[in-house]
Amino acid sequence: MDLLQSIKSKRAKQKKKDPVARDVFTRVGWIVRQNGLDEGFLRMLDPAANDAWQTRLGAARVRLKTRTELPLFFLATQEEYRLIRAILRAVDNPYLEFANTPDEILWCRYLFRLNPAIPQDRLIRFHFETLVLHEQDKVGGGLAGVPPPGTGKRNLSP
Amino acid sequence: MRRLLDSNLVFFIESDFVYMPLLLDPSIDREARALSEARGPTRKRAPTGENIIIRQDGMQFVKTFNLFSLVNNFKAINAHEYHRMREACLHQYRLNGDADNVFGDEMLNRILFLILPHFIKTSRGWQRSRPSREELLDFIVSKIDIPPKYVADAAAFLDLQPLENILKSMDDQKPALQPPAGGVLTSSELSAWLQEAVQANILTSEYARLSRALKLRRQLLRAKPEHIALFLYIADFGSIEIAGFGFARMKSPRDYLVYKRTGEYVLKDYYGRPYLFPDCRVAVSTYAPARPFVMEKYKHPFLRGYQSNQEICMKPVETSGKPSPETIIRSLEEGITALRYGYDPRRRNGYHSLDKTYIYIPTITFEEYRI
Known part of the structure; x- marks a missing residue:
């Protein structure tokens, strides 16, 4: 590649429009507003309550991921801001960027503990509860303190 | 603005300025904190309208618009109201x-x-x-x-x-x-x-x-x-007509259509056969370039179709901006002259000819005007 072509391709790359990346604050803020979450949700995020909540994972089920159209940015009222900051502090892991519902925020920490290296495409395509079932099957009974889910391996291929 | 006033928001008023509840994201929060730290914690807030952010009862308000500016520009903001x-x-x-x-x-x-x-x-x-x-x-x-x-x-x-x-x-x-x-x-x-x-x-x-x-x-x-x-x-009717000359006010209060009636007139076709054309009003507007047009539903060799408000096919009178009285007079006279005397039966000028030509494409016919 000669110099001229190199300059042209470099400029073309610079001109290319990148989609605006929504940050995790926008995602959580949108979930909070759309679902009308309040301080009660924080109590569910409490580690003890969160584990107890996970024991309700009884029947094996594959849940579909809800699709959401996030806004480009999110401006929160002061109450919403406090709640969002508290959620971000409580669930401080990279899977939160892929949560679309309050349920998924609750599953987020447990899923990360089960497998901190789930590929992004799976996090985007599958509901976190489904991923938890899958990961529990892989480790054969889940983590200590959490009852094993239903029997049989689940195939997550679409 | 109506949504704002119908909302259940709480505002803060200081020095004629409206302070609205501050909406936050991490960067705004950082800025607000930096602003507050720069001002210093002990400094007492003076009601001068210079404060960008005001903290009151655990809430933060940000300076937005001046009340009197809102009042003075209300006509532009909410014209209907x-x-x-x-x-x-x-x-x-x-x-x-x-x-x-x-x-x-x-x-x-x-x-x-x-x-x-x-x-x-x-x-x-x-x-x-x-x-x-x-x-x-x-x-x-x-x-x-x-x-x-x-x-x-x-x-x-x-x-x-x-x-x-x-x-x-x-x-x-x-x-x-x-x-x-x-x-x-x-x-x-x-x-x-x-x-x-x-x-x-x-x-x-x-x-x-x-x-x-x-x-x-x-x-x-x-x-x-x-x-x-x-x-x-x-003022009430917006129009008068005297001896074939008249004007009519448009929707805009100071714009008018000035018109003059042509009266009945006769044109002849290629073979010398006469056609009696009915009366019509040739008008010029006072708010646009002076281009004469026929107000009624009308047909003529110099009009493209058979409908109302058609511009007459003629060289426009040169004007810039709103036409002057002289331009309006000249445009009306030229429009009437074009309709009454502009048609040349030998050249069959205009959009249509009065008689059917050898290669006849039926568009507008003038048979009913023949006398």
């Missing part, structure tokens, strides 16, 4: 109507005193080259049957006493535009204050109009009542 409030206010003081404006309508004066004399011929002819305004108005009044209601209205118009009374009462009741007390204000309280403030503003502007109206009426005291009646008639 402003119009409704203005109508209610004018009705309260019996100031509705357009009667006063018509006397100061420059375009109307040009039409009456510069364009009309060119097209109207009296039985004796004008005695001098240019008739006076009084003579012209006398002539127009003699040609138009003005209903008695307007003659009575003219007498009332020239009676200044009621107007002076209204002005005096407005002087007494004129509300002073006071800003609301500083501090926390609900949206309904802000909305109520805004209503009062806009009403006061309207009254102030109408006060000026009323003063101007009174001044104008004092100047008109020496005018003949029938002349005043003529202007009131025009």
Whole structure:
């Protein structure tokens, strides 16, 4: 590649429009507003309550991921801001960027503990509860303190 | 703005500025904290309107707009609501109507005193080259049957006493535009204050109009009542027609269509056969480039179709901006000349020919006009 072509391709790359990346604050803020979450949700995020909540994972089920159209940015009222900051502090892991519902925020920490290296495409395509079932099957009974889910391996291929 | 006032938000008012609840994201939060740290924790907040962010009862408010700026620009912000409030206010003081404006309508004066004399011929002819305004108005009044209601209205118009009374009462009741007390204000309280403030503003502007109206009426005291009646008639109807010349007001109050009737006329086709064309009105607008058009549904070799408001096919009169009286006169004359004398049967000029040509494509036919 000669110099001229190199300059042209470099400029073309610079001109290319990148989609605006929504940050995790926008995602959580949108979930909070759309679902009308309040301080009660924080109590569910409490580690003890969160584990107890996970024991309700009884029947094996594959849940579909809800699709959401996030806004480009999110401006929160002061109450919403406090709640969002508290959620971000409580669930401080990279899977939160892929949560679309309050349920998924609750599953987020447990899923990360089960497998901190789930590929992004799976996090985007599958509901976190489904991923938890899958990961529990892989480790054969889940983590200590959490009852094993239903029997049989689940195939997550679409 | 309406959504803002109908919301259940709480505002903070300081030094005529509205402070709204601050919406946050991490970067705004950082900025707000930096601002607060820069100001220092111990410094007491002075109500000067210089504070960008105010903390009150655990809430943060950010400086937005000036209340008086909102009041002064309310007409542009919410034209419909402003119009409704203005109508209610004018009705309260019996100031509705357009009667006063018509006397100061420059375009109307040009039409009456510069364009009309060119097209109207009296039985004796004008005695001098240019008739006076009084003579012209006398002539127009003699040609138009003005209903008695307007003659009575003219007498009332020239009676200044009621107007002076209204002005005096407005002087007494004129509300002073006071800003609301500083501090926390609900949206309904802000909305109520805004209503009062806009009403006061309207009254102030109408006060000026009323003063101007009174001044104008004092100047008109020496005018003949029938002349005043003529202007009131025009203010109501917006149009008059005398001997084939006339004008009609458009939706915009100071724009008019000036027209002249062609009368019946005869054109001949290639074989010399005559066609009698009916009367039509050739018009020019005072608000756009002077291009003559036919107001009625009409067909002619110089008109593209058979419909109303068609421009006449001719070389446009050169103008820039709004046409002058001379341009309007010239355009009307050229438009009428084009219709009556512009068609050349040998050349069959224009969009259509009167007779059917060898290669005949049926578009507009003139058979029914043949005599």
